[in-house]
Amino acid sequence: MAFGDEKGFGANTYFTKLDVEREARVFGEFQRRIIPDVSGLISEARLPENDDERDAYYHLYATVAAQDLFIAQSTALGLGVTDDADLQSLITRQIGDDGRHASYFRESIEFVTGRDPIKDIEANLRAHWELIGDLPRQGFLGWLAFEFDYEFYAVPEIINAAVATVGDPRLSHAGEGIYADEAFHRHFLSAWWRRHLSQQSVEKQRELIGKLLEYDRTYRALKADYYKGVITKMHRLGGWPWDVVKEITLNWHREVRDYLLPQSAHALRSFTDGVASEDAQAQ
Ligand SMILES: [Fe+2]
Numbered sequence: 001m002a003f004g005d006e007k008g009f010g011a012n013t014y015f016t017k018l019d020v021e022r023e024a025r026v027f028g029e030f031q032r033r034i035i036p037d038v039s040g041l042i043s044e045a046r047l048p049e050n051d052d053e054r055d056a057y058y059h060l061y062a063t064v065a066a067q068d069l070f071i072a073q074s075t076a077l078g079l080g081v082t083d084d085a086d087l088q089s090l091i092t093r094q095i096g097d098d099g100r101h102a103s104y105f106r107e108s109i110e111f112v113t114g115r116d117p118i119k120d121i122e123a124n125l126r127a128h129w130e131l132i133g134d135l136p137r138q139g140f141l142g143w144l145a146f147e148f149d150y151e152f153y154a155v156p157e158i159i160n161a162a163v164a165t166v167g168d169p170r171l172s173h174a175g176e177g178i179y180a181d182e183a184f185h186r187h188f189l190s191a192w193w194r195r196h197l198s199q200q201s202v203e204k205q206r207e208l209i210g211k212l213l214e215y216d217r218t219y220r221a222l223k224a225d226y227y228k229g230v231i232t233k234m235h236r237l238g239g240w241p242w243d244v245v246k247e248i249t250l251n252w253h254r255e256v257r258d259y260l261l262p263q264s265a266h267a268l269r270s271f272t273d274g275v276a277s278e279d280a281q282a283q
């Protein structure tokens with residue numbers, strides 16, 4: 001039995017404590033409601049067949065690899081802003097996972113195009129830091145807002161990459177591991193955050209939510225053009241076009257934001273009561 005399996009080692013420790021299974025159900029439900037049924041659309045991608053497709057592949061994955069390196073670097077900043085051991089166990093795993101995703105993308109580009117993209121990945125990584133500036137370095141909340149933005153709102157982007165018809169079949173296969181990693185990051189982080197929030201006073205909850213909503217608006221505005229660019233690059237490889245993904249993304253963002261950062265007094269109260277009664281039942 002492997003570590004982290006439902007019936008394995010993790011089931012008796014923090015997996016249960018953080019109620020990751022419940023979070024997984026909620027996110028599965030969001031996904032079913034907001035994102036069209038893709039079961040028939042995801043097929044084994046075929047390799048690029050001409051220079052135009054190879055060029056599109058190179059540029060998309062040199063961007064995505066840089067984004068995953070940016071995520072690994074920013075995630076590591078979390079080690080300096082929290083000493084919560086639960087959260088640190090996510091951070092250390094996430095650094096390894098997202099760093100590995102970046103390596104897969106680099107290797108895949110080299111396999112598909114015969115060129116090592118590392119110089120372009122480096123340039124894209126620099127550009128990404130220039131775009132985002134010091135937001136992930138702005139203490140615990142700046143860092144947490146980075147996690148929210150890059151881990152939760154990327155789901156439509158991940159699905160769009162999966163429906164693309166041109167790609168690297170080996171990466172489609174590795175993709176199963178990547179989706180599982182990303183689901184773990186989301187579920188762990190949301191379960192941890194909602195539990196953390198439920199333990200604060202109402203005043204503190206309002207203050208935290210208010211600041212995180214401000215960060216949310218800042219990240220969304222800064223990344224709008226970048227995000228559109230990534231989706232457009234995916235479309236060159238058979239992914240959905242921007243006008244389709246835009247709608248999905250808006251709905252997905254709104255739904256997840258309201259789940260993580262409930263705003264009305266009523267939503268906040270029922271959320272806190274809900275977490276408290278789940279705690280009581282678990283004991
Ligand atoms: Fe990743």
Ligand SMILES: [Fe+2]
Pocket residue numbers: 071094098151181182185
């Ligand atoms: Fe991730």
